[in-house]
Amino acid sequence: MDMKTSGHPANPPLEVHDLTVAYDQKPVLWDIDFELPERSLTAIVGPNGAGKSTLIKAAMGLIPASSGYTLIFGKPLDKQRHCVAYVPQRESVDWNFPISVMDVVLMGRYPHLRLFQRPGRQDKEIAMNALVEMGMDAYHKRQISQLSGGQQQRVFLARALAQDASIYLMDEPLAGVDAATEDVIFLKLKELRDRDKTVVVVHHDLQSVPENFDRAMLLNLRMVACGPVSDVFSEKNLQKTYGGRLNILSQMIEESRQQRFVREQDS
Amino acid sequence: MITSTAWVIITAILVATSCALVGTFLVMRKMSLMGDAIAHAVLPGIVIAFLLTASRNTFPMLIGAGLFGLLTVWLTEALSKKGRIFHDASMGIVFTTLFAIGVIMISLFAANVDIDQECVLYGEIAYVPWDLWIWRDTNMGPRPVWILSLVLVINITFITLMYKELKTYSFSPQLAATLGLPVGLIHYGLMGTVSFTTIASFESVGAILVVALLIVPPATAYLLTDRFHRLLLLAVLFGITSAVGGYYLALWINSSIAGAIAVVNGLQFALVFTLAPRYGLLGKYLAGRRIQKADPVLVSYPTPK
Numbered sequence: 001m002d003m004k005t006s007g008h009p010a011n012p013p014l015e016v017h018d019l020t021v022a023y024d025q026k027p028v029l030w031d032i033d034f035e036l037p038e039r040s041l042t043a044i045v046g047p048n049g050a051g052k053s054t055l056i057k058a059a060m061g062l063i064p065a066s067s068g069y070t071l072i073f074g075k076p077l078d079k080q081r082h083c084v085a086y087v088p089q090r091e092s093v094d095w096n097f098p099i100s101v102m103d104v105v106l107m108g109r110y111p112h113l114r115l116f117q118r119p120g121r122q123d124k125e126i127a128m129n130a131l132v133e134m135g136m137d138a139y140h141k142r143q144i145s146q147l148s149g150g151q152q153q154r155v156f157l158a159r160a161l162a163q164d165a166s167i168y169l170m171d172e173p174l175a176g177v178d179a180a181t182e183d184v185i186f187l188k189l190k191e192l193r194d195r196d197k198t199v200v201v202v203h204h205d206l207q208s209v210p211e212n213f214d215r216a217m218l219l220n221l222r223m224v225a226c227g228p229v230s231d232v233f234s235e236k237n238l239q240k241t242y243g244g245r246l247n248i249l250s251q252m253i254e255e256s257r258q259q260r261f262v263r264e265q266d267s
Numbered sequence: 268m269i270t271s272t273a274w275v276i277i278t279a280i281l282v283a284t285s286c287a288l289v290g291t292f293l294v295m296r297k298m299s300l301m302g303d304a305i306a307h308a309v310l311p312g313i314v315i316a317f318l319l320t321a322s323r324n325t326f327p328m329l330i331g332a333g334l335f336g337l338l339t340v341w342l343t344e345a346l347s348k349k350g351r352i353f354h355d356a357s358m359g360i361v362f363t364t365l366f367a368i369g370v371i372m373i374s375l376f377a378a379n380v381d382i383d384q385e386c387v388l389y390g391e392i393a394y395v396p397w398d399l400w401i402w403r404d405t406n407m408g409p410r411p412v413w414i415l416s417l418v419l420v421i422n423i424t425f426i427t428l429m430y431k432e433l434k435t436y437s438f439s440p441q442l443a444a445t446l447g448l449p450v451g452l453i454h455y456g457l458m459g460t461v462s463f464t465t466i467a468s469f470e471s472v473g474a475i476l477v478v479a480l481l482i483v484p485p486a487t488a489y490l491l492t493d494r495f496h497r498l499l500l501l502a503v504l505f506g507i508t509s510a511v512g513g514y515y516l517a518l519w520i521n522s523s524i525a526g527a528i529a530v531v532n533g534l535q536f537a538l539v540f541t542l543a544p545r546y547g548l549l550g551k552y553l554a555g556r557r558i559q560k561a562d563p564v565l566v567s568y569p570t571p572k
Binding site: 060061062081082084085086088092093094097098099100103104107108110111113115116118119143145163 | 432434437442445446489
């Protein structure tokens with residue numbers, strides 16, 4: 001099924017406009033406005049409490065917004081949910097729930113099924129392929145509590161892959177995973193981008209942004225900057241986002257410059 | 268001709284099966300006590316249906332109870348969402364208030380209302396064989412058996428049709444919403460079946476023991492399996508065995524049948540909690556012993572020679 005035909009080609013995959021979210025009258029996100037193109041891999045970064053998770057939850061309609069709306073290929077979200085795969089934070093679900101790895105991944109197929117319809121053999125094949133892609137096929141019969149944190153994250157990603165969406169919104173998929181899983185996940189994110197998907201990742205590790213993402217959203221209640229990493233990842237913007245903790249930041253920017261320099265020399 | 272003993276056992280089995288099916292989803296959604304809340308809060312609905320129809324006709328009562336069941340769920344959520352109040356506290360406020368209104372209505376209109384509080388709280392399954400449904404001068408058998416069978420058919424149909432939706436919703440309502448599943452329909456559908464099940468089971472086992480049958484068999488089954496469909500089947504199995512076992516226990520010690528059923532529920536849970544191979548006390552103890560014998564410290568840091 002080709003999702004892209006469901007919208008007008010001129011419409012960007014993901015648009016969020018005038019989004020404001022408030023808890024108990026206190027705004028936690030203020031007038032967020034952005035568009036993301038096809039074939040992009042965006043990191044949402046910002047300090048704790050900047051509203052990173054809130055942004056993608058509100059964009060997905062999971063928490064009520066005071067104002068604003070989301071368009072998917074130019075159409076309201078409710079008509080286009082099947083185009084958007086959301087990967088929640090790992091802690092948000094109960095891993096003691098009595099289901100197998102395969103069951104979780106199969107849930108990714110549900111947007112393609114009608115109400116009352118059970119997943120068929122083709123859905124199971126797609127789910128199995130997604131597990132193979134994440135290197136988790138050997139675990140398909142496991143109960144989900146018998147997995148390590150990194151494995152649980154891989155299963156969540158396999159579920160999103162099985163959904164075969166156009167837009168992927170992921171809430172800290174790299175939180176608390178080991179180096180091996182981190183590599184697998186970064187590789188998969190880039191692969192998704194290269195398959196023309198729009199990938200948005202809430203990310204906590206500034207250092208790995210320039211190397212792995214092509215766009216960044218700097219967020220601190222308001223949108224500080226949004227665009228290609230080379231444009232927006234400046235000392236000035238980062239300072240605006242993170243406030244006074246300049247030392248670590250300038251050091252980091254210096255490091256990433258050096259890394260880029262080394263890479264350019266290598267190539 | 269079916270004996271009165273058989274009618275009582277059939278009734279108990281029907282109640283236990285219906286309760287175990289919807290109870291499994293309540294327990295896994297971590298809303299066990301919503302069953303308790305609904306079981307109490309439907310009382311005004313029953314009394315109003317009673318007063319309006321001036322009869323013990325079950326269908327108006329089912330509708331009245333269903334409406335008040337959904338009202339309980341809706342009010343509980345509305346209060347905790349809009350105001351500064353925790354979800355469980357909000358549930359406590361809503362169901363006690365509604366139940367108390369029901370109790371007051373009964374005492375106010377006692378002359379017109381042919382139900383007493385004892386019956387609502389404890390039920391009397393032993394009278395089932397004499398509560399007959401006479402249709403066009405034909406004896407159709409006990410009325411509660413018909414009603415409970417209808418509710419069981421509704422529950423099985425609902426769960427079979429909505430299985431993947433209900434399972435996903437129990438796992439994570441948030442995930443269900445992002446997958447575009449009809450979360451409202453699933454939630455209120457489940458709460459509606461809980462309400463119907465509760466009211467239909469009311470007369471036979473009472474409001475309190477309905478809660479035992481909703482919660483205990485699924486909780487017992489959860490200690491034994493890691494698969495959702497097995498959880499449902501095991502819960503039903505525990506429900507049915509407790510129904511039959513409870514009947515004979517009551518006969519043996521000459522006590523209330525509903526009480527004995529709940530006691531058997533509790534015994535089953537205690538037994539499984541102790542002996543379950545993986546999640547029971549014994550299983551955990553043995554696993555601990557195995558790990559101690561293997562001694563991971565010595566395995567990873569062998570003593571140098």
